[in-house]
Amino acid sequence: MTQENCKEMVCALLEDSELNTIIDQIITSQYVSNMLEDTALEKYIPRAVLSVAIKKEYERFRPVSETGISIEExxxxxLSM
Known part of the structure; x- marks a missing residue:
């Protein structure tokens, strides 16, 4: 597999993901809507929303086989080095 093939497959997975829907649901929730009114928090909210959405979507995409788990780890x- 080439790097370009891998990127294409990752992009296809992202297109199949529900990330945009999850982000919309989070942003329109009453809790986050209330937070959006606080201008002191405005620079922190987008990153927090994205983090929550990614974690939620991770549950759908996380590896379930031993091989997949091993590769992820x-x-x-x-990358942590």
Whole structure:
């Protein structure tokens, strides 16, 4: 697999994800709507919303096989160095 093929497959997974829908649901929730009114928090909210959405979507995409889990852990370890 080339780097370009990998990128294309990752992009296809993102297109299949529900990330945009999840972000919309989070932003329109009453809790976040109330937070959006506080201008002191405005620079923090987008990152927090994205983090929550990614964590939620991760549950759908996380590896379920031993091989997938091992690959994910290897990538995490390599990138944390």
């Amino acid at each position: 290897s990538i995490r370890k390599a």
